[in-house]
Every structure is written in structure tokens, then in C-alpha cells.
Amino acid sequence: MEKVTFDSVQVGQALPSLSHTVSQETFWKNAVASFDYNPVHCDPEWVATAQPFGIPQTVAHGMMTMSFMVSVAANWAFPAMLKITRMQSKFVRPVPAGTTVTCTGVISEKHVISPGKNFVVLELKAENQNNEILGLCKTTVVFPD
Amino acid sequence: MEKLTFDSLQVGDALPSISHTVKQETFWKYAVGSFDYNPVHCDPDWVSTAQPFGIPQTVAHGMMTWSFMVTVATNWAYPSTATITKITSKFLRPVPAGTTMTCSGIVSEKHVIRPGKHFVVVELKAENQDGDLLGVSQAEIVFPE
Amino acid sequence: MNRINFERFFETEKQKIFGTDFFADAEDYEAWDEIDFESQEDIPGEQTFEVKAEDLKYYAAGVLDDNPFMTDEEYARNSPYGGLIPHPVFLTQITFWCIGVKGRGNWIRTPGARNPGQEVEIYEPFRVGEIIHIKMRPHDRWIKRKKYYLNYKIDFYNQDNVKKACWIVELVLPKSKEDIRKFIKGIRGVEV
Numbered sequence: 332m333e334k335v336t337f338d339s340v341q342v343g344q345a346l347p348s349l350s351h352t353v354s355q356e357t358f359w360k361n362a363v364a365s366f367d368y369n370p371v372h373c374d375p376e377w378v379a380t381a382q383p384f385g386i387p388q389t390v391a392h393g394m395m396t397m398s399f400m401v402s403v404a405a406n407w408a409f410p411a412m413l414k415i416t417r418m419q420s421k422f423v424r425p426v427p428a429g430t431t432v433t434c435t436g437v438i439s440e441k442h443v444i445s446p447g448k449n450f451v452v453l454e455l456k457a458e459n460q461n462n463e464i465l466g467l468c469k470t471t472v473v474f475p476d
Numbered sequence: 477m478e479k480l481t482f483d484s485l486q487v488g489d490a491l492p493s494i495s496h497t498v499k500q501e502t503f504w505k506y507a508v509g510s511f512d513y514n515p516v517h518c519d520p521d522w523v524s525t526a527q528p529f530g531i532p533q534t535v536a537h538g539m540m541t542w543s544f545m546v547t548v549a550t551n552w553a554y555p556s557t558a559t560i561t562k563i564t565s566k567f568l569r570p571v572p573a574g575t576t577m578t579c580s581g582i583v584s585e586k587h588v589i590r591p592g593k594h595f596v597v598v599e600l601k602a603e604n605q606d607g608d609l610l611g612v613s614q615a616e617i618v619f620p621e
Numbered sequence: 622m623n624r625i626n627f628e629r630f631f632e633t634e635k636q637k638i639f640g641t642d643f644f645a646d647a648e649d650y651e652a653w654d655e656i657d658f659e660s661q662e663d664i665p666g667e668q669t670f671e672v673k674a675e676d677l678k679y680y681a682a683g684v685l686d687d688n689p690f691m692t693d694e695e696y697a698r699n700s701p702y703g704g705l706i707p708h709p710v711f712l713t714q715i716t717f718w719c720i721g722v723k724g725r726g727n728w729i730r731t732p733g734a735r736n737p738g739q740e741v742e743i744y745e746p747f748r749v750g751e752i753i754h755i756k757m758r759p760h761d762r763w764i765k766r767k768k769y770y771l772n773y774k775i776d777f778y779n780q781d782n783v784k785k786a787c788w789i790v791e792l793v794l795p796k797s798k799e800d801i802r803k804f805i806k807g808i809r810g811v812e813v
Contacts, residue, residue, distance in 0.1 A: 351685045363630045364683020366717035368641045370732050373625055377807050383733045385813035393736030398684035398710040405709060409690045412701055414743075415709045421738035466738075487764055587763040590658045597763075 335411035337441075337449045337474040346407045346436035346453065351399060353391055355428045361395045384425040391426035393466070400455040400468040403436040408472050416450070417471035423464050431460045436470075449474045480556040482594045482619040485583055491552045491598065493580035496544060498536055500573045506540045529570040536571035538611070545600040545613040548581045552598075553617050561595070562616040569610050576605045581615075591621040633675040635718060643730045647805050651728040653769045653794040656759050663756040663776075667721030670714075670753040672707075677749065680711045706746045712777060712786055715747070719755045726757055726773055728794060733804035733811055735793040737770070742787045752780040760789055767812045768793045 351357075358372045370377045371384070372392050379387045397420045408415055426432065440452035455468040496502075503517045515522040516529070517537050524532040542565045549560055571577065585597035600613040627641050674694055681691035689696040690706050697705045720726040728734070747753065760774040772791035778784055795801045795810040803810030 357685070359625070359627060360630050361683045362641075363627055363636055364680050365713045366635075366639050367713065367730075368627070368643050369730065369734065370643060371734075373627075376624075377732070380807045380809075381733065381804050382809050382813075383735055383804070383811060385809075393738070394710055394713045395684055397739065398686070398708060398713075401709050402684065402686045402688070405686070405688060405691075409688060409702075409706070416744070417740075417742050418709060419738070419740045422736055487766070585763045585765040587761060589762065593658070597765075 335407070335413065337451075337476055340438055340441065340451060342438055342441050344438045346403050346438075348433060348435040349399070349403060349406070350431060350433045352431040353426065353428060355389060357395075358389055358391060358428065361392050365392060365394060367392055367394070386425060386427065388427040391430070391432075393420075393422040396422060396426055396432065396457050396466045397468055399432055400434045400436070400457050400466060401470065403434045403455055404453050404470045404472065407436075412475055414473040414475070415470060416473050418468055419470075420466060420468040422466045424459075426459070426465050430465070432457050432465060433459075446476055449476070480552075480558070480619075482596070485586065485596055487583055487586050489583040491548050491581035491583075493578055494544065494548055494551070495576060495578045497576040498571065498573060500534060503534055503536060503540075503573065506537050510537065510539060512537055512539070531570060531572065533572040536575070538565075538567040541567060541571055541577065541602050541611045542613060544577055545579045545581070545602050545611060546615065548579045548600055549598050549615045549617065552581070557620050559618045560615050561618050563613060565611060565613040567611045569604075569608060571604070571610050575610070577602050577610060594619050633673070633679050635676065636679075639718065640722060643732060644805055646722050646727070647730070647732060647801060648798075649723055649727070650731050650801060651725065652796070652798045652801060653728070653762065653771050654797045656728075656762060656771060658759050658762070661758070663758055664725045666719030666726070666755040666757070667724040668719055670718050672747050672749050672751045672753060674705055674749050676714060677705050677707045677711060677747075680714050681708050684708060684710070705749055709743060710741070711747060712741065712788060715753055715777065716755070716775065716788065716790065719753070726775075728771065729790060729792060731792070731794055731801055731804070733795045733801065733809070735811075737791060737793055739791060740789045743785070744787075745783065745785050747785055751785075753785065754778055769796045770794075
């Protein structure tokens with residue numbers, strides 16, 4: 332991957348996107364990975380009646396949807412030694428099993444402070460197969476130069 | 477106006493609204509009141525060609541529009557000795573002379589912290605005579621014990 | 622909830638220790654209307670978290686990320702990072718571990734809780750070998766559109782008291798213990 336410098340990046344630049352189709356097994360594995368065994372993600376029987384989100388299906392961990400979006404940023408930032416310093420997310424729709432989550436990102440702001448403190452803001456987004464927004468994430472990425 | 481208490485407030489409560497029709501003279505008087513003599517507010521000749529907002533008319537100071545919105549909050553809060561601690565704003569459309577601005581607000585959040593620190597968030601807005609949004613503002617208002 | 626077999630997915634040491642039943646102690650979870658905002662003291666977690674390579678790798682795999690900086694120890698060691706670096710949302714694993722079951726902050730486990738979105742600041746990435754402890758305190762609590770929101774501010778420190786990150790953890794919760802009990806029974810205890 333070519334070197335990414337603060338001068339070279341442009342507002343409006345799109346980051347490579349990614350896609351994952353999630354299943355109940357994905358939710359179980361993420362529960363183990365995060366220690367979040369909340370039944371809304373793990374227990375189809377319980378959720379059928381308890382329905383915290385008003386739907387009878389289990390849903391993805393919000394933190395997993397956020398992780399998918401942030402992976403778009405990390406894929407871009409890590410090889411270039413850029414630093415992800417802040418992430419602010421919003422979860423817009425519940426994500427049931429069977430959803431294909433596509434995450435995209437765009438550079439939305441360029442903050443010119445001083446070398447070592449310059450940063451960009453990325454607007455990341457997760458959508459389902461019907462192009463409905465599942466979540467949004469605003470991420471700050473600091474450049475070392 | 478009777479004294480409001482934090483307990484008596486409900487999310488969704490509307491604040492009494494206010495209306496002002498603004499003219500060039502309003503802009504001049506605000507310039508004197510704020511020391512902001514920027515020609516975009518004050519100089520119709522200059523603005524007809526310079527057009528910072530892409531229109532040939534002078535426009536209201538954003539800070540004046542904001543002040544109108546905040547007045548809705550102070551009219552409501554001050555008689556009850558409540559304090560406005562934080563305000564944010566966004567100016568959406570330029571406001572030319574001749575606009576009738578109506579400002580309104582509602583209680584959108586109730587923050588239950590502890591006596592003396594409870595606060596509400598009030599969402600304010602300014603609209604013109606056609607119902608177009610001119611600006612929005614959020615105010616945090618702390619209620620005394 | 623012990624009817625679900627998670628053991629088949631276990632790979633790390635911590636996973637074999639951490640309990641998977643979020644109902645068992647739900648009666649003791651902090652309820653929205655019981656949170657103490659009076660005290661200004663920092664609250665520690667129930668336990669500390671020693672960062673191991675297996676923890677970082679499993680988290681990346683758990684979020685379907687095969688980024689070699691997060692998963693390939695040799696690749697990461699030969700990179701300018703000098704070793705594995707975590708997925709930026711890895712602190713989720715640290716948080717659930719450190720908060721534990723019975724201590725303050727256990728409202729994050731509430732059956733019926735909903736995640737509206739989060740705010741995280743990272744000062745320095747977590748590294749293998751660090752021992753992380755958290756300090757948290759109630760930050761804000763509010764009602765908006767009939768939903769009850771609560772957040773705690775959690776600061777993450779390593780063994781040298783270097784602040785690594787800050788997370789304002791926020792959830793929409795059932796309002797009271799009564800509403801939590803509905804969820805424990807499998808009945809919806811919140812407005813949707």
C-alpha cells in the first residue's frame with residue numbers, strides 16, 4: 332500500500348469498503364470475543380418473547396457493527412502508521428441474523444493543526460442489503476507528519 | 477408565570493414562542509449592539525455584488541438569530557431561577573431583511589443527576605414565515621434545588 | 622441461558638473463566654433509577670485485565686477482521702509497530718471482564734438493555750503484556766423519547782498508571798428493577 336501523507340489525502344476520498352454476512356453463530360462468537368453474553372444477541376428463545384427491540388429475532392452486538400465500521404478505518408490507517416484517536420458511533424437499526432452488512436467510509440474533514448497533530452475525520456457507515464443504514468461512526472485519525 | 481420545578485417538567489413540554497420581523501434597521505442596530513459591522517449585514521451596495529451567501533441581500537447576524545432562539549429559553553428559565561449552562565447552534569439558511577422569524581422550543585431530554593444538578597435539554601428552532609428552518613439550537617438548563 | 626453451548630468457541634484462558642449467564646445475577650444489576658450520582662469517587666472494576674496475544678487475536682476474529690497487524694504475531698513484530706496492535710474497539714472485551722458480575726457498572730449486562738451508540742477516545746493502543754485497570758463513575762442519566770439513558774465514564778490505565786483510553790459507555794435501560802424482572806422472565810420491560 333502506498334504511503335499516505337496528510338498532504339496527499341483529500342476530503343471526499345472514499346476508503347475501500349468491506350462486507351460481512353452475519354449469522355447466529357457470528358453473534359455467539361462475538362459474545363465470546365467480547366464477554367458480552369447478553370441474551371438479546373445469544374438466546375433466540377428468550378428474545379422471541381422479551382423483544383427488547385420490538386422484534387422476535389436476536390440481533391448483532393452494536394459493538395460488532397461498530398467494529399466492522401472501524402475495520403474500514405483500521406485497514407486504511409494501520410499500514411500508514413496513522414493513529415485512530417476517537418470514535419463516535421450511532422446504532423440506527425437492529426441487525427438480525429442473515430443481514431449482509433456493508434461498511435464504507437469517506438474522509439469528511441481535514442483538520443490542519445500542526446505536524447504531528449493534523450487529523451482527518453472519517454464518516455463511516457454500515458448498511459444492509461437493502462441499503463438501509465444500520466449504523467454510523469465518526470472517527471478521528473491523526474497523522475504523524 | 478409560575479415557578480417551574482424540575483419535577484413538574486415533562487419531556488415534550490413546549491416553551492412559549494416569540495416572533496420578530498427583521499429589517500435592515502434591525503441589522504444595523506444589532507451591529508452596533510455587537511460591534512459586528514461586517515458588510516454582509518450592513519452594506520447593501522457591497523453585498524449586491526460580493527454575495528458571500530450567493531444572494532444579493534444583506535442578512536441577519538447569525539448571533540442575532542441565535543439570540544432570538546435563546547430568548548425563548550431565558551423567558552422560560554429565568555423566572556424559575558434556572559441557569560442556562562451550555563448552548564450550541566447551527567445556522568441553516570441566510571436570513572434577509574423582511575423575514576418574520578418565529579422561534580420555538582421544546583423540552584427534549586430530562587437529565588436526572590442529583591438535586592441542584594438536574595438539567596433539561598431544550599431544542600430550539602427558528603423558522604421563517606414559510607416554515608423553513610433558519611437555525612436550530614440546543615440549550616442545557618440546570619434547575620435549582 | 623446455560624442451554625446455549627459457548628464452550629465450543631472458547632480458545633483463550635479468560636474465556637474459560639468468564640461466566641456466560643447474564644440472567645443469574647440480574648437481580649443485583651444496578652437499575653437506572655437507583656444509580657448513585659452523589660458520590661464523586663472513582664469506582665474500580667472487579668478485576669484487572671492482563672493483555673495477551675490470544676485476547677487481541679480472538680477479538681479481531683470475533684469481528685471478522687483478518688488484519689495481520691491484529692492477528693499475525695510475526696507480521697506485527699516485523700512491522701514498525703513491533704508487535705500486535707488491537708482492533709480499536711477491543712476495549713469492549715476489557716470492559717466486560719473488568720466490570721465483572723457483581724460490582725458497579727454491572728448494568729451493562731442487563732437483559733433488555735439497548736446500545737444507542739458509543740464514544741471512545743484512544744490515547745495509546747493497548748499492548749500485549751500490559752495489565753489494565755479501570756476507573757469509572759456515573760456520568761449522565763436522562764430521558765428522551767420515553768427511553769431511559771445512562772452512561773458511565775470509564776478511564777483505562779495500565780500498570781504504570783498511563784491513561785490508555787476513555788469510554789463513555791452508554792445504554793438505554795429498563796427504568797427500574799421491576800422492569801428488569803420482566804425481562805428476566807422473558808417479557809418486554811421497555812417501550813419500543
